Amino acid sequence: MPQVSNIALDRIPVDIVRLVVNSFDTSIDKATLQNLRLTCQLLNDLATPQLFHTLTIGELGKLHTHPRYLHHVRWLFVDRWTWNLSVIMGRPLTRPNCPFRFLDLLTQMPRLERLLLRGTYNCGGDDIGVSDGEDFNQEQKALEMADLFMQMSCLTPTRQRVETNLQFLYLDLDIMRKYRDWHLATFASVFCIPSLRVLIARGQGLTISSDGPPLPMDHIGMSGLRELKLTNARIEIPFLESLLMLPAALVELSLRGQTIVLPDGDEDIDAVRKFQRAAERQSVSLRVLELNEGLYTADESVLGGVLDLSRFEALRRYEGYYEDVSKRF
Structure with missing residues (x-):
């Protein structure tokens, strides 16, 4: 558990301060055992949400927090990159492990605002996590994660929806390019989570293509997303066009690495112009635009x-x- 800063005195209710003072003043009749117990209880109630505000699960995958405190968590960081003893060309090999093992925790964190998942779902059976067991299936767990996002989104009827305050989502997934049927579009429902404001996704092998699951187009302009940052997402232009129709007012769009690619066999000379038209869907609100490597063809050359x-x-x-x-920039 990371250290948290002290609670400022001006944030402590006056009634609690008065109880603390009276509890240690023996000249006052109020200095009773009952008042001491009440003071401790009130201070505990005030401090507990601050203490469990942020929960980090690191390389060992150990969770030392009692389940009864999980509903206080607002920031959850699952960083599952570990160091393997293997050495390749004289350099240690970073071994990513599956962050989806911690899916069980999310259902116990209704106040969660920030979620960071870093690792891979392409992991071995010796990984450590909440859902340890011989029958653990990382791909199935990833699909369950996608289903949870679906239940949080406006694609699920209000009465059946999982209430969430998730505002920031960071996905850093390295799938080693092993499973070609894996697409970020599996998580397409995240774009329709009403509370979500920032989405960052990156990772080698992350693929969004025309043969992946379609985006939900029944909710055009209903997403509250303000910042979208993708790295190596390998988006095809039609998907990007659909994606940029969902936010009501996107403020920042960052597409880095091999994020925009043409379909196999497509050498469209108008691809850059199509990208511009797609981005213009957010031209009224967009304040930051990043495209650091251009558009890629199937053979990984960059279009002019x-x-x-x-x-x-x-x-x-x-x-x-x-x-x-236009010479504006």
Whole structure:
């Protein structure tokens, strides 16, 4: 459990301060055992949510927090990268482990605001976690995670929806390019979680393609997403066009690495222009646009072209591979 800062005195209710003072003043009749117990209980109630505000599960996958305190957690960091004893070319090999083993915890954290999952679902049976067991199936657990996101989203009827305050989601998944049928679109429902404001996803082998599950297009403009940052997501333009129709007012769009790719065999010379039209769906609200490596063809070469950012009236920062012919940036 990480250290938390002290609670400022001005945040402690006056009634509790008065009880503390009276409890240690023996000249006052109120200094009774009952008052001492009440004071301790009130201070405990005040401090407990602060103490369990952030929960980090690191490389050993050990959880030392009693389940009765999990409902206080607002930030959960599951960082499952560990060091393997193997050495490749004189360098230690980082071995990522499955973060989805901790799915059971999420259902016990109704106040969760920030969730960071770092690792891979392509892990071995010797991994450590809450759901240890010989019958553990990492792919099935990942699908259960996707189903949980679905239950949190507006794709689920209100009466059946899992209430959540999730505002920040970070997915850093390295799937070793082993499973070609795995797509970030499996988690497409995260774009429709009403409370979500920031989504960051990255990882080698992360794939979003036309043969993956479709995006839910019945909720155009209903997503509250403000920041979308993808790295090596391998998005095809049609998917990006659909994706950028969902947020009501996206403020920051960051696409880094091999994030935008053309379908196999497609050498579309208008691809850069299509990207611009897709991004223009958020031109009224977009303030930051990043595209650091351009658009990739199937053979991993970068397409040439230019952008015209004159219609992005709210844009304040552009960091991109392509020249802005409007000369605003």
